[in-house]
Amino acid sequence: xxxxxxxxxxxxxxxxxxxxxxxxxxxxxxxxxxxxxxxxxxxxxxxxxxxxxxxxxxxxxxxxxxxxxxxxxxxxxxxxxxxxxxxxxxxxxxxxxxxxxxxxxxxxxxxxxxxxxxxxxxxxxxxxxxxxxxxxxxxxxxxxxxxxxxxxxxxxxxxxxxxxxxxxxxxxxxxxxxxxxxxxxxxxxxxxxxxxxxxxxxxxxxxxxxxxxxxxxxxxxxxxxxxxxxxxxxxxxxxxxxxxxxxxxxxxxxxxxxxxxxxxxxxx
DNA sequence: ATGGTCGGTTGCCGA
Numbered sequence: 127x128x129x130x131x132x133x134x135x136x137x138x139x140x141x142x143x144x145x146x147x148x149x150x151x152x153x154x155x156x157x158x159x160x161x162x163x164x165x166x167x168x169x170x171x172x173x174x175x176x177x178x179x180x181x182x183x184x185x186x187x188x189x190x191x192x193x194x195x196x197x198x199x200x201x202x203x204x205x206x207x208x209x210x211x212x213x214x215x216x217x218x219x220x221x222x223x224x225x226x227x228x229x230x231x232x233x234x235x236x237x238x239x240x241x242x243x244x245x246x247x248x249x250x251x252x253x254x255x256x257x258x259x260x261x262x263x264x265x266x267x268x269x270x271x272x273x274x275x276x277x278x279x280x281x282x283x284x285x286x287x288x289x290x291x292x293x294x295x296x297x298x299x300x301x302x303x304x305x306x307x308x309x310x311x312x313x314x315x316x317x318x319x320x321x322x323x324x325x326x327x328x329x330x331x332x333x334x335x336x337x338x339x340x341x342x343x344x345x346x347x348x349x350x351x352x353x354x355x356x357x358x359x360x361x362x363x364x365x366x367x368x369x370x371x372x373x374x375x376x377x378x379x380x381x382x383x384x385x386x387x388x389x390x391x392x393x394x
Numbered sequence: 395a396t397g398g399t400c401g402g403t404t405g406c407c408g409a
Contacts, residue, residue: 138409139401163409165402191402237409249408281409338399338409382400382409 129389130157130201130224131367134232134277134353136335136383140164140196144175146377150385151179154371157200158224160232162279164194164217171196187217195220195232195278205229212252212259226273226393228361233260233278242302250299253281257308265315268358273393276318276356279383282309285323287331288351300350318356321388325368334370335383343375353386364391 133156137143167190176184181198187208188194194217203222211218218234235256239249284306286292295301326332333349340346367389374384
């Protein structure tokens with residue numbers, strides 16, 4: 127296998143959405159799937175159901191009701207690590223290596239609550255701390271020549287056309303200047319390439335999340351691009367077939383996030 | 395300007 131297909135998806139409860147996960151894998155022939163918000167503790171993780179989809183190599187870390195990350199793979203995984211983000215013991219970061227040495231980090235950055243003010247909102251403060259932590263962590267651990275991919279729900283839409291209305295969202299958590307600045311600082315830490323914007327011009331609207339609170343998500347189209355695939359610049363040319371699977375938002379009992387997928391040419 | 399909807403240790407909290 128020289129090319130693999132990789133997906134990231136905030137599934138918002140892996141147990142509830144097993145039928146959707148099966149449909150997704152059937153239709154897109156995915157080799158590696160990174161999930162966030164699995165919302166299940168490890169002892170209850172549906173490992174057998176996922177193995178039945180053809181993923182023989184599965185690593186996960188979750189909590190009852192909250193958070194939770196998992197990597198499902200048809201290829202063997204090595205060097206599995208479960209990091210604490212900003213030294214808080216929540217299931218937000220898991221990583222593993224593919225057989226060619228490519229390191230995949232699956233991240234679930236906190237949403238950050240409603241009020242973008244660290245004085246009154248500890249969840250927003252924690253979100254900013256996580257961004258600083260990731261900047262330091264990757265900066266200290268990596269060099270630009272490494273083969274590294276970071277995917278996940280970053281809960282930040284950094285660019286003007288990553289949200290339905292730049293002006294109306296400037297004070298809304300996920301698009302405030304302080305978060306964007308910190309995310310872009312993280313992005314510069316080891317010169318990550320934002321693959322969606324590598325393939326799609328920054329002037330084109332691109333979303334991966336639509337709130338449940340809109341009656342008709344497609345009609346109102348008040349979306350945000352919260353889910354990302356980043357790669358170190360040395361491997362950028364190995365990627366192709368980038369897609370944001372908007373149609374999944376219309377499946378039966380959908381997540382509010384849709385999967386983002388990309389193909390990747392493994393090293394020989 | 396407001397409230398709208400999901401999922402799950404469900405009559406609240408986080409998203």
